Amino acid sequence: MKVKTRKFTLKSLAIHVSTWVFIIIIIVPILWTFFTSLKTPVEIAKGTILPEAWKWENYRLAWEQAEFPRKFLNSFIVAITVTLGQIVTSAMAGYALARMEFKGRELIFSIAIASMLISEQIIIVPLYVLLAKLGWIDSYKGLMIPWFFNGFGVFLFRQFFLTIPKDIEEAAIVDGASRFRILWQVMLPLATPAVLTLFMFTFIAEWNSLFKWLILIKSPEMRNVQLGLTLFQEQFIAQYNLLTAATIIVSLPSVILFLIGQRYYIKGIAMSGVKG
Amino acid sequence: MRAFPNRELRHNLEAYTFLAPALTIMIIFLAYPVLNLFYISFFDWRGLGARHFVFLDNYKMLLRNEEFRLVFKNTLIYILGVVPTTMVFSLFAAVLLNSKIKLRGFYRTSIFSPTAISFVATGIIWVWMFNLDYGLVNRVLNALGFSVIDWLRSTPWAMVAVIIATVWARVGYFMVIYLAGLQTIPEDYYEASDIDGANSLQKFLHVTLPLLKPTHVLVLVMLTIFSFRDFDQIYTMTGGGPLMSTTTLAYYIYVLSFERFRFSQGATVAVILLFLVILVQYLQRKVFGEEAIY
Numbered sequence: 001m002k003v004k005t006r007k008f009t010l011k012s013l014a015i016h017v018s019t020w021v022f023i024i025i026i027i028v029p030i031l032w033t034f035f036t037s038l039k040t041p042v043e044i045a046k047g048t049i050l051p052e053a054w055k056w057e058n059y060r061l062a063w064e065q066a067e068f069p070r071k072f073l074n075s076f077i078v079a080i081t082v083t084l085g086q087i088v089t090s091a092m093a094g095y096a097l098a099r100m101e102f103k104g105r106e107l108i109f110s111i112a113i114a115s116m117l118i119s120e121q122i123i124i125v126p127l128y129v130l131l132a133k134l135g136w137i138d139s140y141k142g143l144m145i146p147w148f149f150n151g152f153g154v155f156l157f158r159q160f161f162l163t164i165p166k167d168i169e170e171a172a173i174v175d176g177a178s179r180f181r182i183l184w185q186v187m188l189p190l191a192t193p194a195v196l197t198l199f200m201f202t203f204i205a206e207w208n209s210l211f212k213w214l215i216l217i218k219s220p221e222m223r224n225v226q227l228g229l230t231l232f233q234e235q236f237i238a239q240y241n242l243l244t245a246a247t248i249i250v251s252l253p254s255v256i257l258f259l260i261g262q263r264y265y266i267k268g269i270a271m272s273g274v275k276g
Numbered sequence: 277m278r279a280f281p282n283r284e285l286r287h288n289l290e291a292y293t294f295l296a297p298a299l300t301i302m303i304i305f306l307a308y309p310v311l312n313l314f315y316i317s318f319f320d321w322r323g324l325g326a327r328h329f330v331f332l333d334n335y336k337m338l339l340r341n342e343e344f345r346l347v348f349k350n351t352l353i354y355i356l357g358v359v360p361t362t363m364v365f366s367l368f369a370a371v372l373l374n375s376k377i378k379l380r381g382f383y384r385t386s387i388f389s390p391t392a393i394s395f396v397a398t399g400i401i402w403v404w405m406f407n408l409d410y411g412l413v414n415r416v417l418n419a420l421g422f423s424v425i426d427w428l429r430s431t432p433w434a435m436v437a438v439i440i441a442t443v444w445a446r447v448g449y450f451m452v453i454y455l456a457g458l459q460t461i462p463e464d465y466y467e468a469s470d471i472d473g474a475n476s477l478q479k480f481l482h483v484t485l486p487l488l489k490p491t492h493v494l495v496l497v498m499l500t501i502f503s504f505r506d507f508d509q510i511y512t513m514t515g516g517g518p519l520m521s522t523t524t525l526a527y528y529i530y531v532l533s534f535e536r537f538r539f540s541q542g543a544t545v546a547v548i549l550l551f552l553v554i555l556v557q558y559l560q561r562k563v564f565g566e567e568a569i570y
Contacts, residue, residue: 011476012377015372015375016377018372019372019373019377022365022369022372022387023386023387025444026386026387026389026444026447026448027386028412029401029402029405029412029444030389030390030401032401032404032405032412033401033404036404044410045410047415088297089297089298089301090298092294092295092297092298093294093297093298093299095294096291096292096294096295097295100287100291100294101287101291102287102290102291102292103288105291108295108299111302112298112302115306117550117553117557118306118310118550118553119504119505121505121526121546121549122310122313122546122550122553123306123310123313123546124529124530124533124542124546125316125529125533125539125542125543125546126308126310126312126316126543127305127309129312129323129539130304130305130308130309145301145305146301146304146306148297148301149298149302149305149306154298179290179294183294204392207394208393208394208395208396208397209394210394210395210396210507210511211507211508211530214511214530214534215534226394226396226508229396229397229400230396230511230512233400240404240407240410243400243404244400244401244404247397247400250394250397251392251393251397254392254393254394255389255393258389258392259385259392262388265391265392266388266452269453269456270452270453270455270456272453272498
């Protein structure tokens with residue numbers, strides 16, 4: 001018995017120590033960034049770990065000098081529109097794939113899955129050419145509409161609708177409700193976890209997106225937060241207190257959303273491991 | 277009998293009404309660009325002005341081009357640097373945090389938190405960590421008696437720095453996938469090995485590791501495909517340099533198309549990248565016979 005207890009505590013000690021090594025490796029760069037954001041340039045050069053007087057003023061300076069208000073607005077407008085657009089198209093397509101019999105169902109499902117392999121960089125040249133022809137460069141439309149389809153969203157809703165028992169809608173069908181009404185009034189409320197999962201995934205990805213803005217945006221007032229951050233980096237390369245403050249400002253919305261909806265985000269990641 | 281084909285038609289119509297929004301966007305902004313990508317790669321075109329049909333000349337030129345070979349090699353180094361390291365660390369983190377320890381939720385959230393940060397922010401955090409004079413990494417090296425390294429401006433180290441930043445940001449994501457995989461291992465297997473007197477390491481080697489095979493395959497493929505796409509952290513940390521040593525295929529598409537305005541060459545590299553991604557997916561199915569969505 002004694003041996004067993006000792007072994008157990010040794011093992012749990014080992015687990016705790018290794019876990020803390022992990023946590024430190026992950027947390028230290030974030031803390032280092034945070035502390036830097038509150039220092040004066042002199043303190044940065046001296047290399048003290050903690051700031052002497054916490055200069056929250058740096059955040060105001062970074063917010064103003066990076067001209068963040070407009071960039072926050074742009075990021076938010078595009079992120080929320082793309083997110084809602086994806087929820088609508090994915091819920092509709094996922095419902096058809098889960099509940100309707102039609103020609104080409106398997107094919108369309110495979111295409112939706114395969115589409116996830118194609119990244120923004122792969123199609124950027126032809127997409128740029130197309131958006132230029134449409135006159136959508138440097139506009140919200142160009143940043144939003146091409147992103148209204150998401151193969152993962154279609155997959156997510158299909159999988160979720162498959163788990164909902166059929167008798168729930170059959171009652172509504174008997175009552176003579178149209179398929180549209182069934183989807184919006186019966187199925188979608190039941191699929192709230194799928195809606196929240198896609199919301200978390202798409203909103204955070206859009207908030208964090210750089211590439212499409214870098215290519216498609218020309219005028220300063222159309223920039224988003226990430227593009228703004230890279231430009232701030234170029235301009236204020238030597239002022240690490242302001243640069244780190246700007247980095248934290250830009251990261252806060254997605255981190256807060258993430259902490260609130262972590263459960264759904266994790267569900268989505270685990271879903272991507274589900275066999276199709 | 278006559279009503280039947282009508283009903284079928286009506287069902288098809290109804291289904292395609294529901295699919296229409298997703299399909300329309302997919303066809304116009306994904307399928308058509310993919311086809312056009314091949315088309316553009318057969319021309320000599322700089323985005324503006326005349327196009328000359330050159331068929332496979334762009335491909336021949338690229339394959340003979342030393343710069344392209346360097347970029348291809350960089351991509352392989354990057355993948356070999358990121359993928360196994362992330363796999364090992366995320367598996368290790370998942371096994372640790374699957375045990376019933378106190379503060380497990382806090383630990384999981386901490387390791388997972390870089391997932392919510394953009395790769396631009398991750399890049400800047402690590403530019404600062406790797407700063408020559410004031411960066412924490414060099415301070416630690418200095419304190420341990422090593423000489424400091426100019427991480428982001430010297431050739432082998434810039435790639436190492438980008439790899440470290442990427443692994444740091446990605447371990448949490450794949451830890452979650454491994455945690456989901458660990459849930460699928462039935463408790464009986466561990467109980468059986470307890471009866472056989474197996475220790476923790478033996479259980480890990482003979483139960484956990486082999487039974488996670490589907491998860492290993494999934495993580496391997498997803499990580500490889502993610503690595504093929506990585507752009508933002510390279511853009512913020514090194515801009516592809518020094519001497520193109522951190523330019524991977526995805527980054528090279530950007531350089532060719534939007535820095536040098538060689539649209540056809542950019543499209544050609546994109547076609548090659550597309551084939552590589554499909555190849556990874558194909559190998560997964562052939563070799564492992566797994567049907568995962570990535």
